[in-house]
Amino acid sequence: MDTDSSPANERGAESTGTRASAAADLLRDAHQRLAFHVNNSPIPVIEWNSEFRLARWSRRAEELFGWRQEELLGRHPSDWKFVHEEDAESVNAVMQRLLSGAEPRSVSRNRNYTKDGRVLHTEWYNSVLLRRDGGLDSILSLVLDVTARVEADDARKILAQSQKLDAIGQLTAGIAHDFNNLLTVILGNLQLLERQAAGHAAMAKRLRTAANAALRGSDLIKRLLAFSRRQVLSPARVDVAALVRESVELFRRTLGEDISVRTTLADDLWVVEIDAHELETALLNLAINARDAMPGGGVLAIEVRNHVIGQEYADRHGDVPAGDYVLMIVSDTGHGMPESVRARVFEPFFTTKPDGRGTGLGLSMVYGFIKQSGGHIEVYTEEGHGTSIKLYLPRATHAGAAHPPPQAAASAAPRGSETVLVVEDNADLRDIAARFPEQFGYTVVTAVDAAEALAILATRDDVDLLFTDIVMPGEMNGDELAAKAGALRPGIAVLYTSGHPKGALRTGDAARCDTPVLLKPYRAAELARAVRAALEGERR
Ligand SMILES: Nc1ncnc2c1ncn2[C@@H]1O[C@H](COP(=O)(O)OP(=O)(O)OP(=O)(O)O)[C@@H](O)[C@H]1O
Ligand SMILES: [Mg+2]
Secondary structure: OOHHHOHHHHHHHHHHHHHHHHHHHHHHHHHHHHHHHHHHOOOOEEEEEOOOOEEEEOHHHHHHHOOOHHHHOOOOHHHOOOEOHHHHHHHHHHHHHHHOOOOOEEEEEEEEEOOOOOEEEEEEEEEEEEOOOOOEEEEEEEEEEOHHHHHHHHHHHHHHHHHHHHHHHHHHHHHHHHHHHHHHHHHHHHHHHHHHOOOOHHHHHHHHHHHHHHHHHHHHHHHHHHHOOOOOOOOEEEOHHHHHHHHHHHHHHHHOOOEEEEEEEOOOOOOEEEOHHHHHHHHHHHHHHHHHHOOOOEEEEEEEEEEEEOHHHHHHHOOOOOEEEEEEEEEEOOOOOOHHHHOOOOOOOOOOOOOOOOOOOHHHHHHHHHHHOOOEEEEEEEOOOEEEEEEEEEEOOOOOOOEOOOOOOOOOOOOOOOEEEEEOOOHHHHHHHHHHHHHOOOEEEEEOOHHHHHHHHHHOOOOOEEEEEOOOOOOOOHHHHHHHHHHHOOOOEEEEEEOOOOOHHHHOOHHHHHOOEEEOOOOHHHHHHHHHHHHHHHHO
């Protein structure tokens, strides 16, 4: 049979042609649909060829990363600033596994840059497309932008950590407050006994030993109060560059010859309103930590510059308000810390140093001080490479020149003959508070609370100084008592004492900021100087 010439065969040839063109139509259609889907996919679709050069970059990829497909076609991702430097190695490894056929698909995480230099956290869903002969055709990647989720997780972690520190702080503050009162009683009584023991050398020596132990205890309490943000601060306008220069001079020798100190201080630094003495202590603490992390020597770098925290950054980070800061970065080239240490450095008594070498209160104090001062602190560390601690110090809000750090007067205890009204609810403390001024010539009247103090002031007109605790049980606190006393007896001098000033002290009006505070536990000479200064201050 001659099949070729039959009409049926002609129809057959015709139908083959029709089928082929129908198939071509279908294929074109499928292609178009696919292109449509790829371009309209809300998820960026990226295709790489077998050399990992860009073959397709969907519209959504253009929107997310900023580059247009034409700019990138045929380029390898290492040819343009796309993969975050710190992730380059892991991205390379993922690529190699896909290209070598070791993995037909993978899910990976890294950071990418956008064309305008922002950093995005991305999740990559990659699959290998094979040719019919089994060779690699291309790699298809779907990219999810998970930046918001990662940042929210980070913010949650930071928040959880700062809440934990808050809770420890509250507990610590309570204990420190009570111990402070006990120590004031112990120290005061020991000092009174020392005077009576004059002439008994052996007894005086024992009393001195006891007093020294109590003083060490009070030093510990001061550090705990610093951590729990209950320390009495004397913020003043500070030129941070000058302070860093002076501090470095002081501690350069402590660091030893194997550590070189480099400072980079911007010229146009904003003025900061902060307690200069405590800032020096913080810097010293950081320098000592850096020294301990570089037993074989290294570099301690201190950089200070202005820094603005924008609203967006503040919103994302949760615990740092937007605003102008002077940023102090203290970096070392030491051994760094593993994450398990980094996560706990601010906890009081957390130390990795051998017994007797560290109390674990250094960074706790710095943390509490910076937070109490309205600032912010961050730790960056890389094991084996070093550590950077960033202190954000809030810019002073009103204009004026910076003062040099105040010098402590070391003169002998001054005397006086005025009348002092001591208000203290704790009987033991009241006894001490009354005895001390008497030693220096003053007449002392005591009251257990604000109500009694006001009753005394209403009947006597010879009281020159009101010496009161800030925090008191009952209706009135020290501030309110001082205000009422001032109304009853205009011109009366006021001296506060406290072991537990709370935030109240720092937020007050200018008048209250000027009122001196004597921190418990105090020594006789400190009280004498504070009483004299308060009385003189009133006369000026
Ligand atoms: N620059 C640093 N490099 C490496 N590790 C550090 C650094 N600073 C702090 N650390 C780690 O954090 C821990 C806590 O530091 P922190 O200053 O609070 O206490 P400390 O130095 O151990 O004791 P203290 O300061 O009371 O003498 C240290 O024991 C150390 O493990
Ligand atoms: Mg330390």
